[in-house]
Amino acid sequence: MSSSPPVEALLLRAGCGTESPLSGIAGLQPRTTHVLSGYNGTIFAYGQTGSGKTFTITGGAERYSDRGIIPRTLSYLFQQFQKDSTKVYTTHISYLEIYNECGYDLLDPRHEAARLEDLQKVSIMEDPEQNIHLKNLSSQQAANEEEALNLLFLGDTNRMIAETPMNQASTRSHCIFTIHVSGREPGSATVRHSKLHLVDLAGSERVGKTGVGGQLLTEAKYINLSLHYLEQVIIALSEKNRSHIPYRNSMMTSVLRDSLGGNCMTTMIATLSVEKRNIDESISTCRFAQRVALIKNEAVLNEELDPGLMIIRLKREILALKDELVMVTGEQRTDQLTEDELQK
Numbered sequence: 562m563s564s565s566p567p568v569e570a571l572l573l574r575a576g577c578g579t580e581s582p583l584s585g586i587a588g589l590q591p592r593t594t595h596v597l598s599g600y601n602g603t604i605f606a607y608g609q610t611g612s613g614k615t616f617t618i619t620g621g622a623e624r625y626s627d628r629g630i631i632p633r634t635l636s637y638l639f640q641q642f643q644k645d646s647t648k649v650y651t652t653h654i655s656y657l658e659i660y661n662e663c664g665y666d667l668l669d670p671r672h673e674a675a676r677l678e679d680l681q682k683v684s685i686m687e688d689p690e691q692n693i694h695l696k697n698l699s700s701q702q703a704a705n706e707e708e709a710l711n712l713l714f715l716g717d718t719n720r721m722i723a724e725t726p727m728n729q730a731s732t733r734s735h736c737i738f739t740i741h742v743s744g745r746e747p748g749s750a751t752v753r754h755s756k757l758h759l760v761d762l763a764g765s766e767r768v769g770k771t772g773v774g775g776q777l778l779t780e781a782k783y784i785n786l787s788l789h790y791l792e793q794v795i796i797a798l799s800e801k802n803r804s805h806i807p808y809r810n811s812m813m814t815s816v817l818r819d820s821l822g823g824n825c826m827t828t829m830i831a832t833l834s835v836e837k838r839n840i841d842e843s844i845s846t847c848r849f850a851q852r853v854a855l856i857k858n859e860a861v862l863n864e865e866l867d868p869g870l871m872i873i874r875l876k877r878e879i880l881a882l883k884d885e886l887v888m889v890t891g892e893q894r895t896d897q898l899t900e901d902e903l904q905k
């Protein structure tokens with residue numbers, strides 16, 4: 562078990578892009594490296610609308626140097642896979658969108674042509690150990706960086722984007738891009754599974770300030786409500802002696818349960834607007850980051866024996882032992898069950 566790393570909070574200002582997010586911002590490269598070693602990681606961007614969350618997480622479309630944390634992480638991971646000849650790695654990608662409190666699979670091939678209401682919704686299921694499982698969310702294998710980037714582009718074209726008074730291309734949903742990595746040494750039945758969530762939260766906005774109506778207002782209400790529930794979870798986690806953490810209030814907090822207070826190494830990126838008229842929002846983002854930095858997670862190494870490989874190994878062992886027995890006793894044993902055994 563790792564030594565309970567605190568959730569990190571990093572500050573970024575819109576207009577102050579970094580050339581290389583992974584090496585330029587302390588905390589991001591370690592998160593990615595830990596994923597290679599079997600630990601879960603999350604990097605999430607939080608800030609008011611238009612402050613640069615999508616630019617930071619996904620990147621700008623115009624220049625290669627503007628690419629964000631997701632493409633840089635994919636590049637880094639696949640480079641590391643190639644360098645490490647001691648392990649065999651498998652990568653799967655899923656891309657979840659939470660829009661107006663409903664989950665959608667951004668990698669669903671029907672997404673582009675179908676109406677939103679006709680798409681299958683992603684739903685949450687909880688097992689007896691309180692682990693969250695997402696029904697109807699696909700997980701697609703990516704054999705190399707190019708395939709992974711194609712999945713990112715496919716998902717990004719399906720995202721809910723709208724022009725708002727505060728941002729020309731505002732993302733109206735929370736998006737969680739997850740890279741699932743499995744690594745094992747050739748011939749070994751021990752597998753390390755880890756996942757890295759790269760999260761672009763929808764931005765809070767003061768609807769009174771911008772005077773939006775109709776669909777934009779409905780979206781803004783859902784966004785603000787879910788960010789309010791996120792804040793409640795963060796407040797509960799940062800206070801000592803709180804036994805109940807209200808994860809179940811929203812889909813986003815349920816999905817990010819582990820990232821916010823469980824088996825995960827988490828980094829929060831707070832994005833701020835440089836404009837003076839947004840000073841109140843910037844202060845509130847900083848306060849939120851301060852609370853997040855108080856949370857301590859318990860990240861554990863996700864290592865298990867692959868049941869399929871274990872069965873193959875045990876069958877082989879049984880065969881070898883049977884051969885040995887035949888040599889020692891000279892008696893040929895039969896696999897047939899006796900009448901007594903069949904009646905049990």
Ligand SMILES: Nc1ncnc2c1ncn2[C@@H]1O[C@H](COP(=O)(O)OP(=O)(O)OP(=O)(O)O)[C@@H](O)[C@H]1O
Pocket residue numbers: 574575576577578579608609610611612613614615616617621728730731732733762763764765832
């Ligand atoms: N570091 C940066 N360098 C250059 N342009 C930037 C930077 N950060 C943000 N921008 C630009 O500012 C605008 C708003 O950024 P972005 O869409 O990333 O904000 P956001 O926080 O995701 O907003 P929303 O919550 O509304 O989706 C975009 O046009 C983006 O290209």
